[in-house]
Amino acid sequence: MKDRKRKYNAKFYLRIFMVLLILAVSSFYGYLDKLDPGSTYVEDNESSAIPDQTAPIAGQTMEVHFIDVGQGDSILIKLPSQENMLIDAGDNGKEGVVIDYLKDQGVSRIDHLIATHPHADHIGGMDYVIDEFDIGHIYMPKVVHTTKTYMDVLEAIERKNLEIKSAKAGMTIPLEGVTAEILAPDGQLESDNLNDYSIVIRLSYGQTIFLFQGDAEKLTEDYILESHPNIKADVLKLGHHGSSTSNTPQYIEAVDPDYGIITAGEGNKYGHPHKEIMELMNEKGITIYRTDKDGSIVVISDGKEVSFDN
Secondary structure, three states, X not given: OOOHHHOOOHHHHHHHHHHHHHHHHHHHHOOOOEEEOOEEEEEOOOOOOOOOOOOXXXXXXXXXXXXXXXXXXXXXXXXXXXXXXXXXXXXXXXXXXXXXXXXXXXXOEEEEEEOOOOOHHHHOOHHHHHHHOEEEEEEEEOOOOOOHHHHXXXXXXXXXXXXXXXXXXXXXXXXXXXEEEEEEOOOOOOOOOHHHHOOEEEEEEOOEEEEEOOOOOHHHHHHHHXXXXXXXXXXXXXXXXXXXXXXXXXXXXXXXXXXXXXXXXXXXXXXXXXXXXXXXXXXXXXXXXXXXXXXXEEEEEOOOOEEEOO
């Protein structure tokens, strides 16, 4: 693969200037309508109520693969309709891991691609994924970043003339046999912390529920608790790699998961997962799986219960 990320040229700096200019204008006009020529954010408003759980598709399972990409996130969801969803694509340098894993799983098309927020450990490999696979819908929060990694993703989207659906609380992702509601970010949010813009998705298949929350921290968790009285889930992808900035006792109490998944790199410099979070999980009787200890983690739902296939 070509190492485009190392080529800092005049075009890159021009793009940074353009984004900064757009940010200044956006303070007067609200959210951005466009980030780059050909990369259009599309408003896609859906019902704000959590839909009733749908009946599982007869004989079909849903597989959720938490890919071991070290200190980062990448989650493949093989939907019972035979569609594929990918949430994040790992850090720079991990694109090969993600692409190889997807191909090993027989993936040739990603029907729903979700970039939870613009930090490199979540979108570093996404430009390569976009180039490599047929892509359907792309969901991103409407917040910009001035890094080369973020620009690479926008350029990949431009190359394929794709649109970005602006993700915010209250939207649902149209899926067959599965309910996927976006619980966050708050459409009125203004924050200097990119983690606060993380897309949080509640995915229901039959009687089973998964909650994916990127790097969402306490601010987002409090918002979800206020706006969604019922957020119970069987499987929770812990926020921010098991950091104490996320996963508050009140939030964990409300979600009340049977299983918690932590995506973290072995011996990472952040100390993820934090000791107090592991103690909280133990206190609540939540079974924990960790990519730094267990490698890639596969959870299977038949619509009635979940099982692990590692």
